[in-house]
Amino acid sequence: MPKITANDGRLTVLNLFTTATPEKQQELLTAMRGVTDTADIEGWISTTVHAGQDSPGTANFIQWRSAADLEARYADEEFKRRTAPAFGQLATSVRLLQNEIAFTQQREAGGTELSPERDDWTVIELFGVAEADQEELIDALGASQGWLVDVPGYRTHTVLRGLRARGVEGRFVVVYGQWESKEAHDAFRGRPEGERGAERVKVDERVAALSTWRDVNTYRVVHTRSAGE
Known part of the structure; x- marks a missing residue:
């Protein structure tokens, strides 16, 4: 089971695709499962x-040993001629984001695990930002x-x-969050400003001032x- 760990020296690639319909989403998921299950790179x-x-x-959410390994993958003829075009035909937009883990936090000890056996409601937020900020x-x-650890329903978040x-101009920051349910996350996001508490209001204002744009999906x-499975 993959885990997210800060300062692990790995390259974390987050590839975000949008599709026009749920049917196209399912086709894309099927294709991605096929590539994942045969990966030997x-x-x-x-x-x-x-x-x-x-x-x-x-x-x-893809973990690589290094950027050089990823670039070798992008240069592979099979990837360039078949894999990437096939994904592109099913998607309405493609963003390929290379990152490093800057921060992790969990309500409970044990790290951040990624698995379909968990019931996490996962929230991925993408923020544009000036390089200096x-x-x-x-x-x-x-x-x-x-x-956040005291917010009902919160589990983890990784920055x-x-x-x-590829597909994003300029600098950016990503937040990968896990919640116990959609209802818990919606309650947190929908809380009126007057009920948010001083700490949260201060952080919200700071984030709004520093970010140039924001995109989110669940x-x-x-x-x-994982390799070797």
Whole structure:
């Protein structure tokens, strides 16, 4: 079972796809499972496939040993001629994000696990940011949110430092969050500002001031595989 660990030296790739319909999403998920189950690539560590919930689409959380291993994958003729075009035909947009783990937090000890055997309601948020503000935004989204462990339904969140991307211009930061249910997450997001508490209001205002744009979708993990399985 893949785990997210801060400062592990790995390259974390988050591939986000949107689709026009749930049917296209299912076709894309089937194709991704096929690629994941046959993966035997130098430097590849794990892939976790997510199905979009609020909006049709998919997310692949992929762990690599290094950026050089990923670039070798992108240069592979099979990938360039068949895999990438097949995914592109099913998707309405494709964003390939290379990151490193900057921060992790969990309500309970044991790290952040990725598995379809868990019932996590997964929330992936993507923030645009000026290069000069990236580290401050990482702090605002990470270490400054210790109070989240006391929020009902919260499980974990991971902040990823965006390094480079295809399909996204400029610098970015990603938050990968796990909640116990859609209802718990919706209650948190929908709480009126007057009921949010001073710490949260301060952080929300800081994030809004530092980020240049924001995109979010919710997911369920549907498949995962690690090297050697």
